[in-house]
Amino acid sequence: MGRMEQRVSFVTLAVRDLAASRRFYVDGLGWRPEFEDPDEVVMFRAGPLLVLALWDRAHFEAEVGATAQSGPGVVPMTLSHNVAERATVDAVLSAARAAGATEVSEGTAREWGGYTGYFADPDGFRWEVAWNPGPIGQSVLPGGGDPV
Known part of the structure; x- marks a missing residue:
């Protein structure tokens, strides 16, 4: 009651090219999507209570806000x-x-x-x-x- 359980349910990655990312994960790595909307998102069951979502960056930014484009480097x-x-x-x-x-x-x-x-x-x-x-x-x- 009133507390957040210690678990992560989704990991969402904002991707530039959803089709290319889908090809990499599905055709390349052999993962099976659990849900997909070809224009917006592909979701994979990554564990009993965990989903990895690849979300088209434009749709991601429309809901979450602009992504940081601060120059060279990797996402932390x-x-x-x-x-x-x-x-x-x-x-x-x-x-x-x-x-x-x-x-x-x-x-x-x-x-x-x-x-x-x-x-x-x-x-x-x-x-x-x-x-x-x-x-x-x-x-x-x-x-x-x-x-x-």
């Missing part, structure tokens, strides 16, 4: 796709490149004990592909348990 956020095995990081990065992703970094062993690499989708949104052997990394894998 990443999306992460965690995997159960270290070798899977390289396989997913390779599949993303084959789908047309821009390589940001190859898989790299991290100080904290994991292994991660990055790619960028057609709009430059950074995706981290991560093997995180720690408890929180394992908790976000299918069957890993959801504390919320």
Whole structure:
């Protein structure tokens, strides 16, 4: 009553070219849309209680407001796709490149004990592909348990 539950329901990305983004995620990465309006939005089930929405930038701005166009750099956020095995990081990065992703970094062993690499989708949104052997990394894998 009167409080916000600790969870995220949608992650929405404002995209320049919805058709190109759809091709990347559907044809390139093999994702299946759960809902789509070809002129406005494509939505993917990304977890039991999570949807990734690709929203045409003009429609996004009409509802949310102008997006920042401050020059070079990346949007100050990443999306992460965690995997159960270290070798899977390289396989997913390779599949993303084959789908047309821009390589940001190859898989790299991290100080904290994991292994991660990055790619960028057609709009430059950074995706981290991560093997995180720690408890929180394992908790976000299918069957890993959801504390919320």
